[in-house]
Amino acid sequence: TTTSLPTLIHLPRDPRNLDVRISRPLSIHLDEPPRVIVTLSTGRNAVTSATLKLSAPGNGRFVVKEARFDGAVAEGPSLECVEEWLVLQNLPPDAEFHIAIPHTHGMGAEVKVTAQIDYNPSDSKRSTRSLRATQTVSTALPVEVKVQDIFRGDSLFSKFTIYTVSSQHITISSARLEAHGDASALDITACASASSSLVTLTPSKPATFLFKVRSKAERRERDTLHLRIRYRMLREELEAIVDRHVRTALSDSKLEAHAEEARARIMRWLETDGTWADMYSVTGELVIGQAQQSSDDVDDAVKLVSESLRQNSREESRRDGTWREMVIPVDLPFMNIISSAQIRLPVEPDGDFFAGRPISTLLAINTSFHWGLANEAAKTHGYRMRFDVDAPGADWLVCGRKRGEFLAKDKATFEVAITLLPLRHGLLALPNVTVMPLPLAGSELTMGSMALPSAETYQLHGAERVLVLPRGGRSTFVLDMSGSS
Missing domain, CATH: 2.60.40.1230 (Gamma-adaptin ear (GAE) domain)
Incomplete structure (x- = not known):
């Protein structure tokens, strides 16, 4: 008894046939719905009509009713939505169409997208051909x-x-x-x-x-x-650079027939050996090692391209390939009150400060409402604020009004005199000043606490240092007055 078994027939890929590819768009706007780009290449076929449907596992879906051509399209081809299918008509041969389709799949994952396309070539009106392609598209942000x-x-x-x-x-x-x-x-x-x-x-x-x-x-x-x-x-960048140098170095050469194999060999070496990275990041040069020691034509082509890659520059790299966006x-953030605090030192005739000697200073706090929403009531009545001079205990002793309250108004300056006592000598940083708002009068409780305006303080004297000299003391010396030698 003879059992008939199915016979598998391998058909080589025809690069001139109709093809469909799915990818993420070159430009991603995070305040717009995410999209995928379906690239339809007609090849040798003039397509009278074609229907396209996308599907993917999971709860997400493709919003085909909002699909549109991505980029300029000549007159003639048309795109419309019929239920869950996209219908394209009058597609010329040797043309490429990019279709942007929004989707509701979550960010940060890979989506396995299947494209089903049925089309009618113009030279075969009675037959319908089908193409089914599956690709994995990453929705994660890089x-x-x-x-x-x-x-x-x-x-x-x-x-x-x-x-x-x-x-x-x-x-x-x-x-x-x-x-x-x-x-x-x-x-x-x-x-x-x-x-x-x-x-x-x-x-x-x-x-x-x-x-x-x-x-x-x-x-x-x-x-x-x-x-x-x-x-x-970086891989996209390297592929574009290698492609350009392969074309330049091997064009009009007897080695041009080995261009594709030379390109593949160089890319394999770049993937497995990272010694080129430091030089490339600084100068843009790609130094290719001698990964192959044979003397065949492919190796000769690799050597020729390698010499060309040594002349590459960062400016040339900027022009190569396609950039994403x-x-x-x-x-834009809000801040109701911006306070600038400054401790102003007196200008002494000799300019010297000594440890243990008090220094009379002036604390100036300037307030601005510029970065808050325009509020005429706040500008008129102001905000109640509290200041606190925070001095390191090992460096300074603050005498006088160390903390207090004041009424802050827009573009107004509050000043108060304080005395600082340096506790040691050396280069000392001035104390920090903390300025914080008090609860608004008559404000309602919010989540169990009084509502406060937002505020930020910066120190105008933050980079200043004060040179404090050691305090003077009494020293005793014994001198020989006998005159003996």
């Missing part, structure tokens, strides 16, 4: 951003620290803080490092960007800024 805000008068200094959340290295081309719409009354200045050179993130080396935000007018509503980061994964919304 970086983590932390911000520290420091208020100084009518200026705000925002320090952004960017970390990579994986073991992969990331190259940042630029980071910009932008204001739009109602936030246009803000003047934003970036330090030179924010856009002057490429920065490489590693798991042990984050990147820091500093911006100065100056408010030109009073704030009457909440403002949102956007941090725009232009980046790419991440736009992060950042709420």
